[in-house]
Amino acid sequence: MGLLIEGQWVDRWIDTESTGGRFIRSESAFRNWVTVDGAPGETGEGGFPAASGRYHLYVSYACPWAHRALIFRALMGLEPHVGLSVVNHHMGAEGWSFADGDGVVPDPVMGARFLHELYTRVAPRYSGRVTVPLLWDRERGVIVSNESSEIIRMFNASFRGIATPLGGPKVDYFPLAWRGAIEVINERVYRAVNNGVYEAGFATSQAAYDHAVTTLFEALDELEDRLSRQRYLVGARLTEADWRLFTTLVRFDLVYHAHFKCDRRALREYPNLWAYTRELYQRPGVAETTRFDHIVQHYYGSHPTLNPSGIVPVGPQLDFDAPHERELL
Numbered sequence: 001m002g003l004l005i006e007g008q009w010v011d012r013w014i015d016t017e018s019t020g021g022r023f024i025r026s027e028s029a030f031r032n033w034v035t036v037d038g039a040p041g042e043t044g045e046g047g048f049p050a051a052s053g054r055y056h057l058y059v060s061y062a063c064p065w066a067h068r069a070l071i072f073r074a075l076m077g078l079e080p081h082v083g084l085s086v087v088n089h090h091m092g093a094e095g096w097s098f099a100d101g102d103g104v105v106p107d108p109v110m111g112a113r114f115l116h117e118l119y120t121r122v123a124p125r126y127s128g129r130v131t132v133p134l135l136w137d138r139e140r141g142v143i144v145s146n147e148s149s150e151i152i153r154m155f156n157a158s159f160r161g162i163a164t165p166l167g168g169p170k171v172d173y174f175p176l177a178w179r180g181a182i183e184v185i186n187e188r189v190y191r192a193v194n195n196g197v198y199e200a201g202f203a204t205s206q207a208a209y210d211h212a213v214t215t216l217f218e219a220l221d222e223l224e225d226r227l228s229r230q231r232y233l234v235g236a237r238l239t240e241a242d243w244r245l246f247t248t249l250v251r252f253d254l255v256y257h258a259h260f261k262c263d264r265r266a267l268r269e270y271p272n273l274w275a276y277t278r279e280l281y282q283r284p285g286v287a288e289t290t291r292f293d294h295i296v297q298h299y300y301g302s303h304p305t306l307n308p309s310g311i312v313p314v315g316p317q318l319d320f321d322a323p324h325e326r327e328l329l
Contacts, residue, residue, distance in 0.1 A: 007125045011093045021205025028147035034154045050158045056083035058134040061291035062298030064247035065148040069133040072155040074285035077163035089294040091302040095130050173240040181234045185241045192219035201260025217264045227272040231329040249277040255299040275324040
């Protein structure tokens with residue numbers, strides 16, 4: 001793990017000394033939007049009209065943020081229209097790489113060896129973390145976005161004239177009438193769960209860890225109660241809020257429970273959350289985006305500060321294909 005400083009790669013672990021032992025996630029640097037006609041989106045500049053074959057997505061199968069984008073690329077029928085490159089599961093001294101490995105899909109844009117080369121291609125003096133997902137515009141040769149929450153909304157809305165979502169053209173995971181409720185649950189889930197597992201795992205003080213893990217399990221308890229009364233997070237309809245939570249839950253027992261010390265309870269001890277996770281995993285197209293081998297190998301092999309030996313535990317036996325009976329709700 002490392003970062004770019006003035007365009008130069010530096011192999012440096014996360015700085016928590018200046019934050020009292022807390023992990024603080026940096027903001028995404030590229031925030032442009034693909035829109036139907038290329039008009040400017042909510043942030044950034046315009047000039048990115050939706051078009052088949054124009055855009056390329058860079059992901060890691062291990063990363064929950066990239067997994068969101070992979071899921072929406074599949075759900076929205078965009079696999080023939082948005083290209084894909086996949087980095088190696090191991091994040092070494094130079095960060096994400098395209099080193100040979102099972103599941104790796106090389107970079108067709110500039111034949112990059114490391115993901116950071118794409119960042120400095122467009123911003124030679126870039127400073128910051130080099131993250132996935134990354135959406136690239138092949139026509140202009142620039143980064144559109146590296147903000148996962150916005151990439152999934154582009155995939156959900158902007159490409160509807162190009163591809164038909166799985167389930168038909170009426171599928172919309174961010175419907176106008178539900179946006180207020182979705183935003184409220186997104187904020188709670190992001191702060192306490194999506195980012196909360198990292199705040200627990202990367203904490204370097206007892207106080208920071210205690211706060212993060214307490215907040216995390218308070219939120220999981222709330223979500224368990226909510227899902228005991230309704231099928232999905234905002235009611236009877238599947239929305240982006242569910243997919244944003246899913247990518248953390250599907251990794252929970254395999255890596256966050258032990259590796260990030262989120263061990264008050266396992267996900268499978270929550271009957272509703274565990275069944276809900278299985279239901280989403282079993283949705284058409286989702287299992288194919290989920291590589292458990294990349295997930296486990298990445299976390300235990302790429303964080304020597306947390307796991308100096310690099311030993312990968314055998315882990316629990318989980319059956320994500322077991323019946324879930326969520327339809328009864």
